[in-house]
Amino acid sequence: MRTREIWSTLKSFLRVSLPVLLFELRMILRSRINFLSIDRRANGYIIGPTNSANQATAWALALSAGRDTNFAHSLRISADPSKEWFTTNHEVRAIDRKEEVVRKLLLSEVFMPMNIILMESLRPIFAFRKGGQGFAPRHCIDDILLLRRMGKKVGVIFHGSDIRDPLAHALGNPHSPFLATQSVQESDPESQQSHLEAQVLRPEAQLLHSSAAVNRELIPRLRSMGIPIFITTPDLVLEAPDAIWLPVVIDLPRFSRVADESPLFSAKKIRVLYLPSRSWIKSSEKILPILERLDKEGLIEWKNWVDVGAVIHDQIAGILADTDVVIDQFIGLLGVFALEAIAAGRIVLTYIDAAHAHYPTPPHILITPESLENELRLVIAAREKSMVRRQVLESENGEPVLRFIPATILEGLNAGRDFISEYHDGRHSASIIESTMQKGSRKIGDDDE
Numbered sequence: 001m002r003t004r005e006i007w008s009t010l011k012s013f014l015r016v017s018l019p020v021l022l023f024e025l026r027m028i029l030r031s032r033i034n035f036l037s038i039d040r041r042a043n044g045y046i047i048g049p050t051n052s053a054n055q056a057t058a059w060a061l062a063l064s065a066g067r068d069t070n071f072a073h074s075l076r077i078s079a080d081p082s083k084e085w086f087t088t089n090h091e092v093r094a095i096d097r098k099e100e101v102v103r104k105l106l107l108s109e110v111f112m113p114m115n116i117i118l119m120e121s122l123r124p125i126f127a128f129r130k131g132g133q134g135f136a137p138r139h140c141i142d143d144i145l146l147l148r149r150m151g152k153k154v155g156v157i158f159h160g161s162d163i164r165d166p167l168a169h170a171l172g173n174p175h176s177p178f179l180a181t182q183s184v185q186e187s188d189p190e191s192q193q194s195h196l197e198a199q200v201l202r203p204e205a206q207l208l209h210s211s212a213a214v215n216r217e218l219i220p221r222l223r224s225m226g227i228p229i230f231i232t233t234p235d236l237v238l239e240a241p242d243a244i245w246l247p248v249v250i251d252l253p254r255f256s257r258v259a260d261e262s263p264l265f266s267a268k269k270i271r272v273l274y275l276p277s278r279s280w281i282k283s284s285e286k287i288l289p290i291l292e293r294l295d296k297e298g299l300i301e302w303k304n305w306v307d308v309g310a311v312i313h314d315q316i317a318g319i320l321a322d323t324d325v326v327i328d329q330f331i332g333l334l335g336v337f338a339l340e341a342i343a344a345g346r347i348v349l350t351y352i353d354a355a356h357a358h359y360p361t362p363p364h365i366l367i368t369p370e371s372l373e374n375e376l377r378l379v380i381a382a383r384e385k386s387m388v389r390r391q392v393l394e395s396e397n398g399e400p401v402l403r404f405i406p407a408t409i410l411e412g413l414n415a416g417r418d419f420i421s422e423y424h425d426g427r428h429s430a431s432i433i434e435s436t437m438q439k440g441s442r443k444i445g446d447d448d449e
Helices: 002-036 052-064 100-111 137-149 166-172 189-200 203-224 234-238 252-261 284-296 313-321 336-343 372-385 409-423 427-439
Strands: 045-048 072-078 090-093 116-120 153-158 229-231 270-273 300-302 325-327 347-350 387-396 399-408
Touching: 002 100, 002 137, 045 052, 052 072, 052 116, 052 427, 090 100, 116 137, 116 427, 137 153, 137 203, 153 427, 166 203, 203 229, 229 234, 229 427, 252 313, 252 336, 252 409, 270 372, 284 300, 284 372, 313 336, 325 336, 325 372, 336 347, 336 409, 347 372, 347 409, 372 409, 387 409, 399 409
Parallel strands: 045 072, 045 116, 072 090, 116 153, 153 229, 270 300, 270 325, 325 347
Antiparallel strands: 387 399
């Protein structure tokens, strides 16, 4: 009986796994042969498969600047691409990705010609060895191993909520949107952490906590494999201390036109914009009552976009053109939308935590839930005479240190546009990607785990 069970298990393994192993072996051999031939795209890039905030496409365009258009491509795997604003070189529906033949074609036709692969958020693309299981982050590790055996250089990009620890954020940020309550009672640290995780994190944050934890647990594996890790916001160094900051890319010409053609304070009232992508994570319950109060007093002009619903990205520039002040969030950093607003010459009110302030940060007005209303009233009263915080580089004991200094609105707006040009127009990001991936290059034949 035992022999029969073993034989049955072996036959099942051969039936399911052998075709996959043979296909992978064929791809590895083909890739190594291609490596020996002359191919203009041998050092080309593929970035995907989430294309979060269209950043994979933006990085690909930045990498391709001045080169053959085939040098860098983006990939997006989505539940329903027709309902999204993303642009991408290669688009695959999630339902089609389930078909093995689609994944095999994707590997052989799209990935084969390229030599450098940047995987986003540990989302698997091929997962040939998953069997009947769903697509999980651990299957992305299988993808990485296969690509490296094919001679590809591989890096991983994290965007934020894919690895951010909401519990640690709640403990370190008194204004964290992940908290279900306004304050945390003082207690023993261990019991406090347990209490937070079980009761204080709001339900949405608990879901993020669980999903991000899976990715964080795989970071040591990535390190052991020598995989470069990129993060799009500096605060994520808390989760991945050795990661490399890869700035997001803004369409600078498009938003600069807003700054040039639509001056601030051109209306009788201050025009305030609060446009949250997700209401709970952007602290709508704290911000909306303040805007409603100022509106009733006749001090501001604003529109409740939370009630209106989502807008498409093509509308953002036009919306910013009719705006003076943008209220961002209390999470402690500036996201893509806030950077677009700064590029458009708008005044941004946001919260930057102490840790994030050590990294390059554009001019802004610092707010907390408690100070937001007063800061808005100051802008309403002073308009052009209002003050923002801008960074300067100073020396302390011979070491360069970033510090904030007060600046006028005009100084801040000019410094903001310079900041976006220096860090977020694509050139800086492309340089970081290329220098990191070339430095961390692997030769055909290097051993993998």
